[in-house]
Amino acid sequence: MPGTDPPYARYVALGDSQTEGLGDGDDTVGLRGWADRLAEALAQHNCALQYANLAVRGRLAGQVRAxxxxxxxxxxxxxxxxVAGVNDLLRPRFDxxxxxxxxxxxFAALTAQGARVATLTFPDVARITPLARPLSSRVTALNERIRQAARRHGVTVAETSHHPVVTDPRLWSPDRLHASPEGHRRIAAAVAHALALPNSDDTWTHPLPPAKTAAAVGWRAAAQELRWATSFLGPWLGRRLRGRSTGEGHTAKRPHLLPVQTPTSPRHGEEPS
Structure with missing residues (x-):
């Protein structure tokens, strides 16, 4: 039952750009992201919670492990x-x-040490951008292997791949690779629900209100795809051809366990209200 487990005291997030928080804030004002939001929810139930975020953008699964x-x-x-693997399935040689x-x-190392471990499945990227349709089978294969490995080690899986809302364009940033602030909020809610945290529920699966503007069709949709390919896909491919990564020069934003400021807590440099 939700709320019957003792509150978590030390939460550590591993992963790539999604866990680092790209799409939710920026490098100027700071990144928030779903893991930060989950930590804030956890801190609502244990004000002594300490949280570290080791995720770094651009990392492949093997790099996250290493x-x-x-x-x-x-x-x-x-x-x-x-949460890792998306950068891998975008590479030409995906296994x-x-x-x-x-x-x-x-999974094995963390659970063997006694940690509760949670992960999630990924949405079909072809439902976010039609140009990514060749990647659909890769997403399906990776999701199935995540489920199998999770079952073997008692890992909690937030099944975000099952729900139509996760491919609503409003949950994604303009690059269509990173969640928007609302997308990050829903990922955090999905993981909280999978962990059966107090006050969590399935409202994260509910559709957004109807969009104020109609979806583009015909040549307008094609023009949108072209703009996206020019603005985001082209530069991404260029970096890959040059052997470059968005993570170059970046390190973990929160490598040490630190107390968590909840949304009602004063931010650094602010006075309590």
Missing amino acids: EQLAPALALRPDLATE ADEVAEHLEAM
Whole structure:
């Protein structure tokens, strides 16, 4: 039953740009993201919660394992979230079994140390952008392997892939790779619901109100796709061809366990109201 487990005291998030929080704030004002939002929800039930976020944008699953697993274990979390693999399935040479091996190794190590571990499945990217249709089978293969590995290690899975709302364009930033602030809010709510946190429910699965403007059709839709390809897909492919990553020069934004400011807490430099 929700609320019967003791509150978590140490939460550590592992992953890539989604867990780092891209799409929810920016590098100037700071990133929030779904993991920060989940930590805030956890802190509502345990004000002594400490939270670390080791995620770094651009990281492949193998890099998350190599760079983040050991530091995560050293922090001895009682709750860990592990979300990775999207950067892998975007690469030309994608091997679902290899990605799943890295994910499962992290599941095994974290749960063996006593942590409750949560992860999630990914939406079909073709429902977000038609140009990504060739990736649909990759997403399906990765999701199935995540479920299998999670069952073997008692990992909680937030099944975000099942619900139509997760591909609503309003839940995604203009690059269609990272969630928007509302998307991050819903991911946090999905994980909280999967963990059966107090006051969590399935409202994150509900559709958004009808859009004020009609969806583009015909040549307008084609023009939107062209603009997206020019603004985001082209530069992304260019970085890959040059062997570059968006994560170059970036490190974890929150590598140490620190107290969590809830939304009602004063921000740094602010006076309590």
